[in-house]
Amino acid sequence: MASSTPPPASxxxxxxxxxxxxxxxxxxxxxxxxxxxxxxxxxxxxxxRTAEFPWDVKELLASHDILSLPYxxxxxxxxxxxxxxxxxxxxxxxxxxxxxxxxxxxxxxxxPLLLAGTDxxxxxxxxxxxxxxxxxxxxxxxxxxxxDVAAARTRARRDGDGDGADWILDGSKRFISQGxxxxxxxxxxxxxxxxxxxxxxRLTCFIVDKDMPGFGxxxxxxxxxxxxxxxxxxxxxxxxxxxxxRVGGVGEGFPLTMRTLDRSRPGxxxxxxxxxxxxxDVAAAYARERTQFGKPIAEFQMxxxxxxxMDAQTEAARQLLYKAATEIDAGAPDASRWSAMCKLVAxxxxxxxxxxxxxxxxGYGYINEFPVERMMRDAKITQLYEGTQQIQRLxxxxxxxxxx
Amino acid sequence: MRIVVLVKPVPDTxxxxxxxxxxxxxxxxxxxxxxxxxxxxxxxxAALKLTEAHGGEVVLVSMAxxxxxxxxxxxxxxxxxxxxxxxxDALAGSDIVSTARVLAGALRDMxxxxxxxxxxxxxxxxxxxxxxxxxxxxxxYLSYAAKxxxxxxxxxxxxxxxxxxxxxxxxxxxxxxxxxxQALGEPRYPSLKGIMAARSKTLETxxxxxxxxxxxxxxxxxxxTAVLGSEAPPPRAATRVIREPADEAxxxxxxxxxxxxxx
Numbered sequence: 191m192a193s194s195t196p197p198p199a200s201x202x203x204x205x206x207x208x209x210x211x212x213x214x215x216x217x218x219x220x221x222x223x224x225x226x227x228x229x230x231x232x233x234x235x236x237x238x239r240t241a242e243f244p245w246d247v248k249e250l251l252a253s254h255d256i257l258s259l260p261y262x263x264x265x266x267x268x269x270x271x272x273x274x275x276x277x278x279x280x281x282x283x284x285x286x287x288x289x290x291x292x293x294x295x296x297x298x299x300x301x302p303l304l305l306a307g308t309d310x311x312x313x314x315x316x317x318x319x320x321x322x323x324x325x326x327x328x329x330x331x332x333x334x335x336x337x338d339v340a341a342a343r344t345r346a347r348r349d350g351d352g353d354g355a356d357w358i359l360d361g362s363k364r365f366i367s368q369g370x371x372x373x374x375x376x377x378x379x380x381x382x383x384x385x386x387x388x389x390x391x392r393l394t395c396f397i398v399d400k401d402m403p404g405f406g407x408x409x410x411x412x413x414x415x416x417x418x419x420x421x422x423x424x425x426x427x428x429x430x431x432x433x434x435x436r437v438g439g440v441g442e443g444f445p446l447t448m449r450t451l452d453r454s455r456p457g458x459x460x461x462x463x464x465x466x467x468x469x470x471d472v473a474a475a476y477a478r479e480r481t482q483f484g485k486p487i488a489e490f491q492m493x494x495x496x497x498x499x500m501d502a503q504t505e506a507a508r509q510l511l512y513k514a515a516t517e518i519d520a521g522a523p524d525a526s527r528w529s530a531m532c533k534l535v536a537x538x539x540x541x542x543x544x545x546x547x548x549x550x551x552x553g554y555g556y557i558n559e560f561p562v563e564r565m566m567r568d569a570k571i572t573q574l575y576e577g578t579q580q581i582q583r584l585x586x587x588x589x590x591x592x593x594x
Numbered sequence: 595m596r597i598v599v600l601v602k603p604v605p606d607t608x609x610x611x612x613x614x615x616x617x618x619x620x621x622x623x624x625x626x627x628x629x630x631x632x633x634x635x636x637x638x639x640a641a642l643k644l645t646e647a648h649g650g651e652v653v654l655v656s657m658a659x660x661x662x663x664x665x666x667x668x669x670x671x672x673x674x675x676x677x678x679x680x681x682x683d684a685l686a687g688s689d690i691v692s693t694a695r696v697l698a699g700a701l702r703d704m705x706x707x708x709x710x711x712x713x714x715x716x717x718x719x720x721x722x723x724x725x726x727x728x729x730x731x732x733x734x735y736l737s738y739a740a741k742x743x744x745x746x747x748x749x750x751x752x753x754x755x756x757x758x759x760x761x762x763x764x765x766x767x768x769x770x771x772x773x774x775x776q777a778l779g780e781p782r783y784p785s786l787k788g789i790m791a792a793r794s795k796t797l798e799t800x801x802x803x804x805x806x807x808x809x810x811x812x813x814x815x816x817x818x819t820a821v822l823g824s825e826a827p828p829p830r831a832a833t834r835v836i837r838e839p840a841d842e843a844x845x846x847x848x849x850x851x852x853x854x855x856x857x
Contacts, residue, residue, distance in 0.1 A: 214793070218786055221671075221784060221786060221789055222786075224783065225783050228783075254786060255787045255788075258786070259786065268790065
């Protein structure tokens with residue numbers, strides 16, 4: 191019988207589509223999982239209680255090359271793809287969302303340099319960032335410019351004439367994750383606000399060093415969750431920034447933030463999936479051991495059904511995240527859509543699963559003897575930062591309606 | 595310095611699935627995942643620290659089943675430079691003597707300053723294979739090391755050997771074989787770069803003929819020991835709890851121990 195099946199495509203020109211992680215990815219994920227369980231999990235409750243940045247965890251992540259994952263190999267990085275970075279964020283966040291954010295923020299704030307930085311700029315900053323000797327934060331949001339990024343008021347003006355003249359920064363930034371512990375900040379400032387300049391051509395990105403005169407940390411917010419991650423209000427009072435610290439072209443900051451967020455939102459989705467899985471781990475273990483009416487509560491159908499839904503929802507969010515990361519890495523033209531969808535689904539899943547985990551544990555879930563109340567508080571932020579869920583829906587809907 | 599560390603893949607006791615095959619009472623090594631024997635990781639950690647301080651490299655040597663490379667990669671990820679695995683169908687059921695002969699055979703053609711071994715393995719648990727190897731190779735044997743201080747210039751090594759009452763200081767010429775203890779320090783976690791690098795490190799697989807032991811008397815057929823049976827230990831007797839004020843409770847505990855001539 192003649193076969194109509196076409197010959198298999200060469201694996202070189204068409205790599206076989208796979209829904210499985212590679213051996214490298216599995217090995218790295220397992221290594222991070224063991225490290226997180228042994229070394230970070232025992233610190234999580236204290237990090238939350240004291241609301242102090244866990245420098246020891248940052249050192250741990252640096253010494254095990256986890257912070258080097260997002261950077262190219264020539265700068266001392268591991269050259270990990272986006273999916274691999276997400277696997278690491280997920281595994282760390284499974285035990286401690288604050289700790290997972292250390293890697294996620296380091297990646298987020300390095301993306302402008304990765305996407306638009308010159309070779310010289312990468313040479314200058316990436317080795318220290320990859321080694322974890324320096325931390326970097328992403329300073330975009332302002333008090334009056336949240337979802338409306340282009341409404342930023344922080345100004346950068348040239349001091350003198352010529353293309354190479356220094357810049358003077360004035361203004362303030364709010365809700366900057368790790369803004370008070372970072373050595374470097376990727377700051378977005380308005381370089382043109384005349385009526386002739388379109389709103390989306392007004393921003394420019396600069397790398398500010400925390401030691402530059404005029405830079406200050408005004409205060410640290412008191413937060414519901416991710417309490418060990420300091421969220422800072424920053425001020426810039428006549429901060430002189432050399433033109434060599436400008437990332438990308440003048441006026442190209444807004445599209446750069448969008449491209450950055452396309453790649454960074456999966457990191458937050460990974461944090462959300464990790465939080466959900468961590469809460470499910472605790473809830474399932476508790477339901478097996480907790481006995482009421484003479485049997486483990488896991489054997490009651492109402493509890494069993496909750497656990498099953500939590501597992502299915504977490505896995506669904508995870509698979510969308512892995513697919514999104516893979517598509518974005520492959521240069522998909524609809525990266526914004528994938529990025530927004532995975533953050534939307536994972537954030538909502540984390541909130542729902544952690545809330546249910548508290549329910550499974552009953553009164554014990556509401557007290558800090560068990561970690562699920564912390565996880566529920568931590569989950570909320572994943573619906574808010576790097577674009578609220580409403581912004582994600584906006585991005586998705588725009589991609590949908592823009593199609594012909 | 596060049597240090598050989600002997601490593602053995604053993605069943606992962608955390609998996610809870612270890613069992614003996616009912617027909618020959620050998621460990622069913624297919625049934626559960628294997629890990630690097632924990633005591634060997636302490637030996638490897640000690641070796642890595644020594645090469646970090648004195649230069650040189652660490653090489654792994656193992657005798658195990660054909661599935662061992664995956665487990666040995668984990669030891670390579672910790673920082674060993676390369677590894678050699680002796681594996682041969684004829685080695686199934688090897689006893690202590692066979693194991694010592696094979697590992698000694700593998701070491702015979704290698705160059706090294708030190709051989710480090712773990713105190714014992716979590717599966718076999720005999721703890722005498724390193725002594726057998728040292729005997730066969732005529733190497734100084736320094737056991738239960740809590741501290742290792744090589745002097746490469748003098749070609750000697752000094753070891754604090756744990757004894758029931760403290761430690762004794764032993765010195766020997768190199769090459770020597772040292773049995774490591776957990777007192778040498780916790781094994782490191784492999785770094786991500788270490789894991790990536792381990793994938794391209796050399797892991798040589800050798801048969802008995804490759805180490806010149808093609809006709810050596812080794813393996814299950816010549817084993818001098820055999821497991822005849824296996825049974826679970828008897829359940830622990832009921833615990834007696836003394837709920838008296840401290841003085842009275844102490845008196846009763848002392849009486850209980852004295853009756854049994856424990857104190």
